[in-house]
Amino acid sequence: MASLNLINAAAARLAGHSRRTPLLNAPLLDRVAGRRVFVKAECLQWTGSFKFRGGWSAVSALTPDQRARGVIAFSSGNHAQGVALAAARHGAPCTILMPADAPGVKIDNTRAYGATVVLYDRARQDRDALGAALAANHGLTLIRPYDDPQVIAGQASVGLEIAEQATEAGVTTADVLTCCGGGGLTAGIALALAAHAPGLRVRPAEPEGFDDTARSLATGTRQRNATLSGSICDAIVTPTPGDLTFPILQRLCGPGLVVTEDQVLRAMALAFAHLRIVVEPGGAVALAAALFSSDLPETVICTASGGNVDPGIFARALAA
Amino acid sequence: MASLNLINAAAARLAGHSRRTPLLNAPLLDRVAGRRVFVKAECLQWTGSFKFRGGWSAVSALTPDQRARGVIAFSSGNHAQGVALAAARHGAPCTILMPADAPGVKIDNTRAYGATVVLYDRARQDRDALGAALAANHGLTLIRPYDDPQVIAGQASVGLEIAEQATEAGVTTADVLTCCGGGGLTAGIALALAAHAPGLRVRPAEPEGFDDTARSLATGTRQRNATLSGSICDAIVTPTPGDLTFPILQRLCGPGLVVTEDQVLRAMALAFAHLRIVVEPGGAVALAAALFSSDLPETVICTASGGNVDPGIFARALAA
Structure with a gap:
């Protein structure tokens, strides 16, 4: 199987x-x-x-070339932090899209794990479109939280x-x-x-x-x-x-x-x-x-x- | 050594x-x-x-006869609970001497681990004399907290x-x-x-x-x-x-x-x-x-x- x-x-x-x-x-x-x-x-x-397990599994399954270009995830919580640390330990650039009104400690922690945090306005910006544009422009691989x-x-x-x-x-x-x-x-x-x-x-x-x-x-x-x-x-x-x-x-x-x-x-x-x-x-x-x-x-x-x-x-x- | x-x-x-x-x-x-x-x-x-480790080590080092008679400890805290559970798992009777003004949750927990809790009045009773009498009367082995x-x-x-x-x-x-x-x-x-x-x-x-x-x-x-x-x-x-x-x-x-x-x-x-x-x-x-x-x-x-x-x-x- x-x-x-x-x-x-x-x-x-x-x-x-x-x-x-x-x-x-x-x-x-x-x-x-x-x-x-x-x-x-x-x-x-x-x-x-x-969430660190799923993040590590996904990042470690990428080709060296994909890893070098980097990963992106949408999350204000545990998935963000899991992917951020997993990427950092693989030396892979990591971008996390978070709503601008997320708790400051979550933003700080995600940055402390080495990710680039991109904040967006929940009310005025389309997260998926923003993420797709970032991913396309930089060749990032999207890591979904469960699917x-x-x-x-x-x-x-x-x-x-x-x-x-x-x-x-x-x-x-x-x-x-x-x-x-x-x-x-x-x-x-x-x-x-x-x-x-x-x-x-x-x-x-x-x-x-x-x-x-x-x-x-x-x-x-x-x-x-x-x-x-x-x-x-x-x-x-x-x-x-x-x-x-x-x-x-x-x-x-x-x-x-x-x-x-x-x-x-x-x-x-x-x-x-x-x-x-x-x-x-x-x-x-x-x-x-x-x-x-x-x-x-x-x-x-x-x-x-x-x-x-x-x-x-x-x-x-x-x-x- | x-x-x-x-x-x-x-x-x-x-x-x-x-x-x-x-x-x-x-x-x-x-x-x-x-x-x-x-x-x-x-x-x-x-x-x-x-404290469970020390309690287990001491209880498990006793002779079967000593274990059958039981152990005693003076403590209102972690040593009490460690000794109580270690004794219970050895099937050894356990008496814990606690001050009557100890927090209720500590007394309850020590009892829940299976010990007989004997309360004494800090101001009016001599803990060591009380413990020595109990130990002598019932043949209990005293388990000290560190010495x-x-x-x-x-x-x-x-x-x-x-x-x-x-x-x-x-x-x-x-x-x-x-x-x-x-x-x-x-x-x-x-x-x-x-x-x-x-x-x-x-x-x-x-x-x-x-x-x-x-x-x-x-x-x-x-x-x-x-x-x-x-x-x-x-x-x-x-x-x-x-x-x-x-x-x-x-x-x-x-x-x-x-x-x-x-x-x-x-x-x-x-x-x-x-x-x-x-x-x-x-x-x-x-x-x-x-x-x-x-x-x-x-x-x-x-x-x-x-x-x-x-x-x-x-x-x-x-x-x-």
């Missing part, structure tokens, strides 16, 4: 460059959940999210590690809950587990009101979110499941899970108290589902997919 | 039971520090601190892992900064590194006003702290270096480092932002020294020795 070859090749390129993040658990967290909960702590990955086979193959390395670490922990049967936006991480993990740990079933988790994937899986056709703003889980809010990712999810995943914003904040506070990791709201959706959903087996594995969170929002979670 | 045999035997007993915590670093943290900083994230250890060869040998496993992980990261020469209270962790790491990574020199870090170890190393005789209260770094405040630990520190460590409370809070916030780990004040002292001291080499490794922190204090660090 083509995708498995891509996954194995991406894993080989990532070896020694991405961090093998720990699969954490804690007796006191299991007590709260009433089940065994393992957390794949991708917030400890380079740049604070799994790219090399990006999905990179995120699949999370699944390969979960398969190994579950075996080390003696777990052969479990639901694996993923924080799901466009579906790159979910599709990648699902492909890896289908090949290496068939007893582990993937289920995407989403915030209430932004559950396009759950509804798409339930109805069999791709659904859209009514709005894209207003969620604290901004990192995983996308209009609709991806062209490439949705057929994979349909084939391999169980039903989606939906959590409330309050559950997400409580999950962040419990990860703070019992695992001592920093998880951002969009990265805590799967843990919230693991802790607070009723429709789950005795053992659950979930991704803590990112940890880039505004201190104010984190303090709000701690106070909740 | 007797201590190396103890260390190797403790490591063998810990294998598969303690967590091999990651050695983290981040490009943006290095920028702040102006040097390369690696962080041994013991906040990700079972019970949220390195115990098996506890030091257990903490030394942090040093064995640092030696391996530094090699993996290509680091052969560095200062290794430790959060230092009674000196169990510092002595253990120093013994392990002297044997396995002679290019790595240990230096204890302490909070301003509670720098008994730095002053003891500087003067060559054990100094005492003027007071034991009033520090946010309560986890590492002890009256004076240990009987067993100080001679080891004197033989193997470089000069101590002292940091301010404000630097500790800033280190906690930077670990939040760039490493996405939760570090308690006493566990952030070495990172604060790594980030803000001038008298350091190009590469520094430091322990983030614990992550059990009150949400209010953590929020204060984020707001600073």
